[in-house]
Amino acid sequence: MAFEQKSGMSLIVKTITRLTVGLILIFGIYIVLHGHLSPGGGFAGGVIIALAFVHLMLAFGKDAVTTRISKEMASNLESIGALMFLVIALIGYFGGSFFLNILSKGTPFELFSSGTIPLSNAAISLKVGVGLFAIFLALVILEGSKREK
């Protein structure tokens, strides 16, 4: 990576981060997808996904992330998550009422079961994860612009 020499923490931290950050991200996705089967769900999984990116930012310096994900992109993604959740809520009107679970329930204990609940979990995780990451990003950018002055 081009950012290794310029900014961030020491080589040890960077190496360990490179090894662990993928695992943290996968664990977050697992928590979100299995929200209707095991403890967890959109809120917890979204926070874990956001923490994976925060971890990356702490270890490699802010440029490693801010050049790829801008603040505008983060807030747009968050809005998309919120709209997705609302759309899932409105889908219920096809069956009669707000938030009605009209998709097929499937068999319990399977990944693709329980209708709209996994979809809601995914929408909430996008909203929560990107939202928290956007707050962190805003704080970092503010701190950076203060230092430039």
Place this chain on the structure above:
Amino acid sequence: MELHLLLLFMIITAIIAIEVKDLLSSVVAVGAVGFALCVAFLILKAPDLAITQLVVEILCLIILIRATIKKDLPLVIEGRWVFNTVSTVVFVAVFLFFAYAALRELPQFGEPMMSVVKKYLEEGTSETGAVNLVTAVILDFRAYDTLGEATVLFTAVIGIMAVLRPRGRKKVEEKE
């Protein structure tokens, strides 16, 4: 019928809150919307939401009024001690009476009210298909509540993004 009247009242009050010029009147109108929402929750038989709405509404109203009033209001206490004492005693007595009556209605300690919970526990998995009952409650039975929570977080993020802008919109326009 009452619900529709309340909703109409809330819409009218919200429009007043947006349109009125005086900041304090706007805050009062927002408070009226909140209390009407509280009554609407009671009509819809959701007392827990009504309590939350009431408490949050009072707190928000106090903070907003505190923020909009420039100087302190004068507090006159001389020559009024008889009225003050009597009104305080009356209100304490009324509060104690209703608190006693309400506390008598509560079930004994260690005997939870299972009327709603029982249905969730027995029919949760068969009705939603979700094995995790917590998820079944927050994303199916009480999904509307979750939508509100997500909106709270969304509003918080928008507020933080607005406050933490490194430079204001005006300055950018000036530079261009």
